[in-house]
Amino acid sequence: MTSLPGPPPQGRRERAECGANIVATDPLISRLCVIGAGLIGGSVARAAKATGAAASVVVTDRSADVRKRVREIGSSFADKVTETSAEAVKDADLVVVAVPVGACAAVARDIASNLKPGAILSDVGSVKASVARDMAPFVPEGVHFIPAHPVAGTENSGPDAGFAELFVNRWCILTPVQGTAPAATETLQAFWEKIGANVAVMTPEHHDLVLAITSHLPHLIAYTIVGTANELGDVTESEVLKFSAGGFRDFTRIAASDPTMWRDVFLHNKDAVLEMLGTFNEDLSKLTRAIRRGDGEALFEHFTRTRAIRRGIVTLGQDSAAPDFGRAHGPLPIAPIARPYASDDD
Ligand code: NAP
DSSP: OOOOOOOOOOOOOOOOBOSTTOBOOSOSEEEEEEEOOSHHHHHHHHHHHHHTSEEEEEEEOSOHHHHHHHHHHGGGTOSEEESSHHHHTTTOSEEEEOSOGGGHHHHHHHHGGGOOTTOEEEEOOSOOHHHHHHHGGGOOTTOEEEOEEEEOOOSOOSTTTOOTTTTTTOEEEEOOOTTOOHHHHHHHHHHHHHTTOEEEEOOHHHHHHHHIIIIIHHHHHHHHHHHHHHHTTHHHHHHHHHTTTTHHHHHHHHHTSOHHHHHHHHHHSHHHHHHHHHHHHHHHHHHHHHHHHTOHHHHHHHHHHHHHHHHHHHHTTSSOOSGGGGOOOOOOOOSOOOOTTOOTTO
C-alpha cells in the first residue's frame, strides 16, 4: 500500500461559523467524491463544504432526478456533479460510498479502475463485516480501503434530507481491515472530526454486534409494532391515529425509515441480529411471565434499570434531556373554559 502523509496540524484558520459547532478551516482533503446523494452522502458533502474539510466536492448518484436536484441546490452541496461513479472518482483523494449496503460491492467494481493510487476509499454503510468482505476484492493495490459508519441519521432520505450539522457530536466508527496504513486511518479520522464527529475504531464484527442491539433490533421492533397495530384493523384504526401521542408515535418515526436501506441491513447483518433477537426474546418472555404472575417487584426492578440507562445516555450528551424529546406543546387555550357547575363565588 502507498504511504500517506498524516493529517495536517489542526491549526484552525477560522473563516466562518456555519452552524452549531461547524467551523470552516483549511482543507484536509483536496478532492472529495461522494457516491449516493441521499441523507448521509448529502450530509457528508454539505458538511465538507461548510467546514472546508475538502477543497472541492464531486457528487454522483445513479438517479438522474437526484443529480438534477443536487445541481439545483448548488455549491453548498457540490462543486461538480457527474453522470457516473467511474467518472466521479477520478483524481479524488477520498471517496465515500453512501449507497444502500447491498449496492456497495457493485459500486466498488464500477469505480475500481479509476481510483487514484494513494486514495482512501470508504463508505457509510450501517453494516460493516459484509461491506468490508464484498468491497475488498475490487480495491486496487495502492488504494486505502477503510469501511466506516457514522452513527447518525434521521428517518428521511433523498438529496433534500441531508444537512451539514448531522454528524456534530455523533460517533463515526471506522473499521480498518488488517494491514491498513495507520496514516490513512488518521486522515479519515481527521476528516470525520473536522465535520463534527467523534471517532471510534473497532473491528467490523464488533461493530455489527454492537449496532445489532443499539440500532438494528430497535428498528425491527418499531417495524413490528407499527405493523401489528395496523393489522388490528378497523376496531382500533382511528384510536391508533388519535392516541399516537403515546410511545407509539416514537415507534412510527423509526418505522418510517427507508425500506431499501433497512432491508439491506437485516440481510447483511443476519447473524448478529439473530443472536440479539434470541436474547431479546428471552427477556421478553421474562417480562411476559412477570405480567402473567402479577410480579410487580420484577417489573419495577426492570423498569428502574432501564430508566437509569436512559439517564446515562442523556448524561453522555447523546440525547436531549428535554421532556418528550423537546417537542413543542401547543399553547393553552386563552379563552376562559366554560365551567358548567361553577358558582359565581367559588
Ligand atoms: P438515501 O437517502 O436513500 O440515499 C441513498 C442514495 O444512493 C439514493 O439517492 C440512491 O438512489 C443512491 N444509490 C443507490 N444505489 C446506487 C448506486 N448503485 N450508485 C449510485 N447511487 C446509488 O439513503 P441514506 O439514508 O443516505 O443511506 C445511505 C447509506 O448510509 C446506507 O448504506 C445506510 O446503511 C447508511 N446509513 C444510513 C443512516 C440513516 O439513518 N439513514 C445512518 C447511517 C448510515 P435511488 O434513490 O435511485 O435508489
